[in-house]
Amino acid sequence: MKYVHRELERKFLKMNANFKAILVTGARQVGKTTMLRHLAEGTDRTYVTLDNSAVRRLAKSDPVLFFQTYKPPILIDEIQKAPELFEQIKIICDESDEKGLFWITGSQQYKMMKEVRESLAGRIGILTLYSLSQREKAGIIPAEELAFSLDALLKRQKQFPKNDIVQVFQHIWTGGMPAVQELDSEMRNDYFNSYIETYLMRDAAEVGGVTDSIKFSNFLSACAALVAQQVNYATLAEAAEISEPTAKRWLNVLQGLGIIYLLKPYENNELKRLVKSPKLYFCDTSLCAYLSMWLSAETLMKGAASGHYYENYVVMELVKNYAYSRNKVNICYYRDDRAKEIDVFIEENDAIHPFEIKKSANPDTREVKKYEVIDKASLHRGAGGIICMCEEVIPVDNENCYIPSNII
Numbered sequence: 001m002k003y004v005h006r007e008l009e010r011k012f013l014k015m016n017a018n019f020k021a022i023l024v025t026g027a028r029q030v031g032k033t034t035m036l037r038h039l040a041e042g043t044d045r046t047y048v049t050l051d052n053s054a055v056r057r058l059a060k061s062d063p064v065l066f067f068q069t070y071k072p073p074i075l076i077d078e079i080q081k082a083p084e085l086f087e088q089i090k091i092i093c094d095e096s097d098e099k100g101l102f103w104i105t106g107s108q109q110y111k112m113m114k115e116v117r118e119s120l121a122g123r124i125g126i127l128t129l130y131s132l133s134q135r136e137k138a139g140i141i142p143a144e145e146l147a148f149s150l151d152a153l154l155k156r157q158k159q160f161p162k163n164d165i166v167q168v169f170q171h172i173w174t175g176g177m178p179a180v181q182e183l184d185s186e187m188r189n190d191y192f193n194s195y196i197e198t199y200l201m202r203d204a205a206e207v208g209g210v211t212d213s214i215k216f217s218n219f220l221s222a223c224a225a226l227v228a229q230q231v232n233y234a235t236l237a238e239a240a241e242i243s244e245p246t247a248k249r250w251l252n253v254l255q256g257l258g259i260i261y262l263l264k265p266y267e268n269n270e271l272k273r274l275v276k277s278p279k280l281y282f283c284d285t286s287l288c289a290y291l292s293m294w295l296s297a298e299t300l301m302k303g304a305a306s307g308h309y310y311e312n313y314v315v316m317e318l319v320k321n322y323a324y325s326r327n328k329v330n331i332c333y334y335r336d337d338r339a340k341e342i343d344v345f346i347e348e349n350d351a352i353h354p355f356e357i358k359k360s361a362n363p364d365t366r367e368v369k370k371y372e373v374i375d376k377a378s379l380h381r382g383a384g385g386i387i388c389m390c391e392e393v394i395p396v397d398n399e400n401c402y403i404p405s406n407i408i
Contacts, residue, residue, distance in 0.1 A: 001182055006035050007141050007324040008129050013039070019125035020093040021102035023079070023116060026129040027258030027283060028199040031178045032105040033077050035129065045103070046070050049077035056081050063088035072101040079104045080112040080207075086119035093123045107258065111207055130258075131176030131284045133320045134168075134313075134406060146321050146408065148353050148383040148401070153393040156407050162391045163404040165301065165361075172313045173297035175286020185296060192290040196220070200259065208253035215240045219250055223260060223280060224291035228308035228315075230277045230335070231262065251280075258283055261319060266334045266345050268377065273337040281312045288312065310359040310405075314387050315344065317408045322346075334373070342370050344387075351382030355403075361389040368400045 008024075012035075015022050024032045037047060048070045050056045059066045059082035067074075067088055079085065089102055102124075106112050116124060135141060140159055144152070174180060177195075180188055196217070204210040222239035226232065237247040254260045262278035282288035289309065294300040300309060315331075322329050327348060334342040334354070346353040354371045356363070363386045374381045385401040387408060394402040 001178065003034070003038050004031075004132060004136055004178065005139070005141065006031065006129065006136060007133065007320070008127060009035065009039065011324055011326075012036075012127060015125040015127065016100040016103075018099060019123070020096065020099055021089060021104060021120060021124040022100070023104045023106060023124055023126045024129050025106050025112075025126065025258070027131070028107045028203070029177055029179060029195065030129055030131045030258070030284075032107070032129050033075075034178065036075050036103050036105065040075055040103070044073070046072075046074040047077070048074065050081040051078050060084050067092060072096075072098075073103075074101070075103040075105075077105050079106045083112065083115045086115050090119050090123065093120070107203070111256075128258075128323050130316070130320045130323065132178060132181070133176065133317055134171045135317075135321075137171065137176070137181070145325055145327055148385065148403075150383075150393070150395055150401055153401055153403060153407070157393050157404065160404075160407045163361075163389055163406045165359075165389050166297075168310070168313070168389070168406065169301035169306070170297045172285045172309050173289050173294065173300050175284045175289075177284060177286065180286060188286070189290065189295075192287060195287070200257065203257055204250075204253050207256065208250065210250065210253065215242055216250065219247070220254075221291050223251070223254065224282065224288045226280050227282060227288050227292075227305070228311040229280060230275070231280050232277075259287070261316065263315060263344075264332045266332045268379070275335045275337065279333055281315050283316060285309055285312055285316070307359045311343065311357045314357045314405050314408060317405070318344065318346070321408065336373075340370065340373065342373075348382065351380045353382040354384040356386045357405075358386055358388040361391070363388050363402070365396050368396055371400070 012022060024036065026032050048055055050059060063085050066085065072092060093101065142156060142159055180191055183191060201213050201216065204216060210216050219236060219240035222236050226235065233244045233247045237244045255262055261281045261283050263281060264278050265275050267274065289300055294303060300306060318331060322331065330347040332345050334345055342354050343357045344355040352374050354374060356367045367386055371381065371384060383399055385396060385403045387403045387405050390402040390404050392404060396402060
């Protein structure tokens with residue numbers, strides 16, 4: 001498979017010019033090493049992986065000798081396997097004014113980030129890479145930042161083909177793991193079975209102390225069954241025959257490993273009676289589909305859970321967009337104790353952009369009436385709309401549009 005350019009490259013290279021060390025985190029097999037080795041082509045940067053047991057022993061036992069052997073500039077893969085290196089990286093950074101000395105990858109945020117914050121505060125830039133977005137797979141990386149005014153959306157849609165539900169669900173079912181893109185359904189199933197056994201189970205045991213693989217497997221399947229829904233620890237615990245505190249800990253492990261994404265509920269003192277539970281999404285929809293045994297894109301598209309998978313897809317496309325963009329935003333959802341819900345709030349520059357997500361090409365325009373809750377609380381509402389399967393951007397009113405999901 002030829003190299004697929006990643007949206008994160010722009011941000012990484014800019015950070016490389018300003019920081020002595022850059023850490024790229026993310027789940028296993030999303031392309032962290034591939035991206036960094038591509039960016040290092042034609043340079044004298046050393047590459048070393050701590051998956052190699054001999055290299056790992058040296059790193060853990062003698063960090064000074066490790067860096068005498070593997071001199072910066074260096075790319076270190078899977079840094080979480082030898083946290084002993086962090087202190088020596090700090091020393092080298094403090095002794096040099098050179099930027100971009102250390103490129104580091106790590107796939108276990110669960111404990112690693114504590115070590116990073118303690119050892120390398122102020123010296124390291126931290127980025128997250130997710131599996132391939134639908135934009136990256138299509139080879140479309142817009143120059144302009146995502147914006148929701150009618151003019152901005154009309155300009156953006158010119159860069160994309162028309163929305164097509166078959167293609168959307170093919171993307172949802174195939175997901176974004178680079179290694180899966182050219183596999184048939186049989187090999188895809190074998191890939192995810194191996195991924196769970198060789199990476200996920202092992203990492204969960206190492207970082208989260210998970211020892212019962214059967215119960216953890218049941219827990220994974222229970223998470224997939226609750227995709228795009230509020231987290232219910234009692235349901236997860238019952239499905240895996242574990243306690244609720246264990247369910248909460250295991251969910252945190254999956255979040256730290258980059259397997260799931262927990263969308264936080266909106267919080268504001270002006271709005272009372274808001275729920276506190278996050279919503280559960282999978283960072284890669286294909287893994288979720290595998291766990292729920294959707295054996296083809298067509299059966300998934302026509303299945304009872306298709307709306308949940310479509311919502312998961314849209315939310316993660318937004319998450320990926322803003323993880324790589326210049327703009328800092330807060331992504332959350334709104335729900336009160338009367339079950340009034342708005343699928344996504346994007347808070348940017350003190351404005352709230354509200355969105356409903358509908359797997360329909362012609363959703364009911366009355367959906368936008370929900371957004372009045374923002375006005376009633378005297379909050380600043382920005383442009384919003386309904387992200388859906390429509391083929392082109394269509395205004396609903398002065399503040400909202402139908403937005404084709406494939407241009408997000």
